[in-house]
Amino acid sequence: MSTTTAKANPKVGFVSLGCPKALVDSERILTQLRMEGYDVVSTYQDADVVVVNTCGFIDSAKAESLEVIGEAIKENGKVIVTGCMGVEEGAIRNVHPSVLAVTGPQQYEQVVNAVHDVVPPRQDHNPLIDLVPPQGIKLTPRHYAYLKISEGCNHSCSFCIIPSMRGKLVSRPVGDVLDEAQRLVKSGVKELLVISQDTSAYGVDVKYRTGFWNGAPVKTRMTELCEALSSLGVWVRLHYVYPYPHVDELIPLMAAGKILPYLDIPFQHASPKVLKAMKRPAFEDKTLARIKNWREICPELIIRSTFIVGFPGETEEDFQYLLDWLTEAQLDRVGCFQYSPVEGAPANLLDLAVVPDDVKQDRWERFMAHQQAISSARLQLRIGKEIEVLIDEVDEQGAVGRCFFDAPEIDGNVFIDDASGLKPGDKVWCTVTDADEYDLWAEKRD
Numbered sequence: 001m002s003t004t005t006a007k008a009n010p011k012v013g014f015v016s017l018g019c020p021k022a023l024v025d026s027e028r029i030l031t032q033l034r035m036e037g038y039d040v041v042s043t044y045q046d047a048d049v050v051v052v053n054t055c056g057f058i059d060s061a062k063a064e065s066l067e068v069i070g071e072a073i074k075e076n077g078k079v080i081v082t083g084c085m086g087v088e089e090g091a092i093r094n095v096h097p098s099v100l101a102v103t104g105p106q107q108y109e110q111v112v113n114a115v116h117d118v119v120p121p122r123q124d125h126n127p128l129i130d131l132v133p134p135q136g137i138k139l140t141p142r143h144y145a146y147l148k149i150s151e152g153c154n155h156s157c158s159f160c161i162i163p164s165m166r167g168k169l170v171s172r173p174v175g176d177v178l179d180e181a182q183r184l185v186k187s188g189v190k191e192l193l194v195i196s197q198d199t200s201a202y203g204v205d206v207k208y209r210t211g212f213w214n215g216a217p218v219k220t221r222m223t224e225l226c227e228a229l230s231s232l233g234v235w236v237r238l239h240y241v242y243p244y245p246h247v248d249e250l251i252p253l254m255a256a257g258k259i260l261p262y263l264d265i266p267f268q269h270a271s272p273k274v275l276k277a278m279k280r281p282a283f284e285d286k287t288l289a290r291i292k293n294w295r296e297i298c299p300e301l302i303i304r305s306t307f308i309v310g311f312p313g314e315t316e317e318d319f320q321y322l323l324d325w326l327t328e329a330q331l332d333r334v335g336c337f338q339y340s341p342v343e344g345a346p347a348n349l350l351d352l353a354v355v356p357d358d359v360k361q362d363r364w365e366r367f368m369a370h371q372q373a374i375s376s377a378r379l380q381l382r383i384g385k386e387i388e389v390l391i392d393e394v395d396e397q398g399a400v401g402r403c404f405f406d407a408p409e410i411d412g413n414v415f416i417d418d419a420s421g422l423k424p425g426d427k428v429w430c431t432v433t434d435a436d437e438y439d440l441w442a443e444k445r446d
Helices: 020-035 059-075 089-095 108-118 162-166 174-186 222-230 245-255 272-278 287-297 316-329 357-380
Strands: 011-016 039-041 049-054 079-083 144-148 191-195 210-213 216-219 235-238 262-264 302-309 333-338 386-395 398-402 414-416 427-435 440-444
Touching: 011 020, 011 059, 020 039, 020 049, 020 079, 020 108, 020 144, 020 191, 049 059, 049 108, 059 079, 059 089, 079 108, 144 174, 174 191, 174 210, 174 216, 174 222, 191 222, 216 222, 222 235, 222 245, 235 262, 245 262, 245 287, 272 316, 287 316, 302 316, 302 357, 316 357, 333 357, 357 427, 386 414, 386 440, 414 427
Parallel strands: 011 039, 011 049, 049 079, 144 191, 191 235, 262 302, 302 333, 414 440
Antiparallel strands: 210 216, 386 398, 386 427, 398 414, 427 440
16 A cells, blocks of 8 residues: 655635726636646635735725735735735735735736745646646636726726726737637636726727637627627626727617627716816717617617716716716616725826715715616516526525626626526526516516
8 A cells, every 4th residue: 555645736815806807817817826736725724825816996995905915914824915906015015014925916927926936836737637627717606707808998087096007908819808708608607797997998909900719800899809709699798888989889789689788887977077077088978869879779778887976076066967967867777986085096186175075975875865766767667577587596595696787796686586496507587576776576487
């Protein structure tokens, strides 16, 4: 009987904070580490080293990142920091001087090298034999996945520091994007969520050059990418779309059922004066008319957005303009944030009146109440209608899923009492029986 024991694989713990774009970064890092023979573990105690992928967009996100780094240090001791807050290494080391390494966003090689320095990979690992799944390591459930199509952003919104953290727009080759999408679908993914900092700008940096996928030419452009993705036979959902003129080309694709009739457009405000101070791109007075035209072409179109209240210089008149605009626009899914100054953002230098915190809170509450009434009324119209539901969870209480107007984790849910025969990833047709401000209740169709 042999007395030799197999050498254990080095173990990495991983905490991913922030937006879906950061989640994709985490998946890439984990895929590389798994290919090199590392095991990914779910507890601090089992890990040889812990990687924390941070968010640095606003002060509350930075505070959360610092808190999680501190927790990892306390529970494990060996911590590597990466992600958006990594561009502020001094701020991190001032609070946590014992972190082993700090890298910024998209610095995949530096993160992996830092892991190598702390826990070297096994020398006998053969990535050609010890394979990871072809689609890589995913942090989302098996039936949906985020598909990142570019890095960075060319805009200079005054409240945002993303371009300084992630750089200018860099579009991924269209063939690479479509190959990844195809691998994900083959692995069981039923919904692709297309993301980037500015999804509708895809290909601008490479002058929309033509690439190839499955032997056919495809332009590096949003419309052509969506046409190609539609051939995969899964839900395709678009996030972070700016209302450039060419977005109009996507609406017929939605009306034809090629991609989901869902647009995530971060309008941020409606008052022309506030938008000018924000330096928001691609906003024009005709936006309401365009929304109306989109819905005439595709009546099922769902529009989600985010807004900021309390931006410097915002008056009560500006805020009322925003509420009136919401009444006209009748958006379906809306989030709202109170303005929070971000270190390094140009907005901090604006010579505009600061909105007091109590006024911000009041406006936020009024905004949410106003939009909840709109959302509730629009969802009430769904009662009695049939919808296709993608199941996310099943337990003894029933099933929880989403229909085409619900993105995971940010929109509403569909609750189904009778979950017999259902499992996560199934698609089922249901009849809507009830609704509130955000969610639907439905029964499976016989």
